[in-house]
Amino acid sequence: HYIQVTKPESAVSPYACQRRTTLDNHNKIFTDALEVLAENLELSGNQGPSLAFRKAASVLKSLPAALRRQEETQHLPCLGEHSRAIIEISECGSSSRVEEILNDERYRTMKLFSSVFGVGPKTAENWFCRGLRTFAERMSEPSVRLNRMQTAGFLFYEDISKPVSRTEASALKIIVEEAVICVNPSATVSITGGFRRGKEFGHDVDFIIKTPEAGQEDVILPAVIKRFKSQNILLYSDLQESTFDLRKLPTHCFDAMDHFGKCFLIMKLKHEQEMDARAGKDWKAVRVDLVAPPLERFTYALLGWTGSTLFLRDLRRFARLERGKLLDNHALYDKNTFLPANTEEDIFAHLGLEYIEPWQRNA
Ligand code: ATP
Ligand code: MN
Ligand code: MN
Numbered sequence: 001h002y003i004q005v006t007k008p009e010s011a012v013s014p015y016a017c018q019r020r021t022t023l024d025n026h027n028k029i030f031t032d033a034l035e036v037l038a039e040n041l042e043l044s045g046n047q048g049p050s051l052a053f054r055k056a057a058s059v060l061k062s063l064p065a066a067l068r069r070q071e072e073t074q075h076l077p078c079l080g081e082h083s084r085a086i087i088e089i090s091e092c093g094s095s096s097r098v099e100e101i102l103n104d105e106r107y108r109t110m111k112l113f114s115s116v117f118g119v120g121p122k123t124a125e126n127w128f129c130r131g132l133r134t135f136a137e138r139m140s141e142p143s144v145r146l147n148r149m150q151t152a153g154f155l156f157y158e159d160i161s162k163p164v165s166r167t168e169a170s171a172l173k174i175i176v177e178e179a180v181i182c183v184n185p186s187a188t189v190s191i192t193g194g195f196r197r198g199k200e201f202g203h204d205v206d207f208i209i210k211t212p213e214a215g216q217e218d219v220i221l222p223a224v225i226k227r228f229k230s231q232n233i234l235l236y237s238d239l240q241e242s243t244f245d246l247r248k249l250p251t252h253c254f255d256a257m258d259h260f261g262k263c264f265l266i267m268k269l270k271h272e273q274e275m276d277a278r279a280g281k282d283w284k285a286v287r288v289d290l291v292a293p294p295l296e297r298f299t300y301a302l303l304g305w306t307g308s309t310l311f312l313r314d315l316r317r318f319a320r321l322e323r324g325k326l327l328d329n330h331a332l333y334d335k336n337t338f339l340p341a342n343t344e345e346d347i348f349a350h351l352g353l354e355y356i357e358p359w360q361r362n363a
Helices: 028-043 047-061 070-075 081-091 096-103 105-113 121-129 135-139 148-155 166-183 216-230 295-306 309-323 344-350
Strands: 188-191 205-210 234-240 261-270 283-292 325-327 332-334
Touching: 028 047, 028 081, 028 096, 028 105, 028 121, 047 081, 047 309, 070 081, 081 096, 096 105, 105 121, 148 234, 166 188, 166 205, 166 216, 166 261, 166 283, 205 216, 205 295, 216 234, 216 261, 216 283, 295 309, 295 344, 309 325, 332 344
Parallel strands: 205 283
Antiparallel strands: 188 205, 234 261, 261 283, 325 332
16 A cells, blocks of 8 residues: 555646546647657657657646646646757747758658658668659659568558548458458457557557457467458558567566567558549558467557556556566566556555546557
8 A cells, every 4th residue: 555645736747647637638838849849859859858758748748738828837747848948949830940850851761761661761861862852753763672561662652641530440340350250269459559548540459359268369369360351351461470478577678669569560550431433442551560478468458558658658657666566468477476457456556556538548
């Protein structure tokens, strides 16, 4: 049991996992500006400095109302002088620094290239340094080799660069569920990621599969992929088999991908109504992620895949720094003892935290 320290009503925690962040953002003008700065730093490989702007934006997203005066930022955590300056300038229209970035050729090109599935900041930078600026220029450069993922990324660019709607996500859930149940009638499928946090649109649809029998999690993904192939609805698949070891302690690394079996797919989703007459195509390509953890780790995987990335980062940091425990997508450890969890409420309780609902995790 932990002693609950009572804070004044106005105090905002520096940890995102102690804030309730809904999609109702009252400070969008400021958070958009801060996120442009963060993105610009990320695209040039400066993850550290970028995080400061991401954290500042996240704090503002959790506020119950719009900031009115500059002084109101004085009592907020994670707002350094650079973030405060941007907020001040954004208040009177737009910040010239933000405008400068949005017009910057390097930023624009890097953003364009890294919007392709399979193209990360390194590849984008490589292409930029070769003098490439557009997709057309990239196509006509024979020395630029594309891997399988990037080839699919370009092939389906038009569709997968469009946001996926909640309606499309629900239609996909029915398809995924049907395949999963056909392979294993006792398995269940849940939507995770941004849609579980209540978002209306996403860049993909994330699903987590729960299998009640030990070992089933390793066979389900290959079988589901096989079924999608036979249904002719799979446009691309990258299956990453589990490298998960039950005995391994959690990692300290925040951005480490987990070791569960997962797959990154591009699926064909049939349009409900009208047919795209020009293309003569009655489907849309959609990015889909599936993850299948072992049952005893399901709740940790669900929490991890629900995000947001910043919320989870702070939850792990809080566990380590405030509670001396280790949390990642696989487990929570107190010293060398694994703490089981049947529900997400259990995990928050293990950490002595008030429960935060998925729709309040949009940090
Ligand atoms: P969007 O609506 O844009 O898809 P999102 O929050 O769903 O936003 P995703 O990139 O789909 O973003 O990621 C969903 C969650 O899954 C995030 O919390 C992320 O940390 C986690 N995640 C994504 N890819 C992996 C991976 N390879 N290994 C472990 N966790 C991952
Ligand atoms: Mn997602
Ligand atoms: Mn995803």
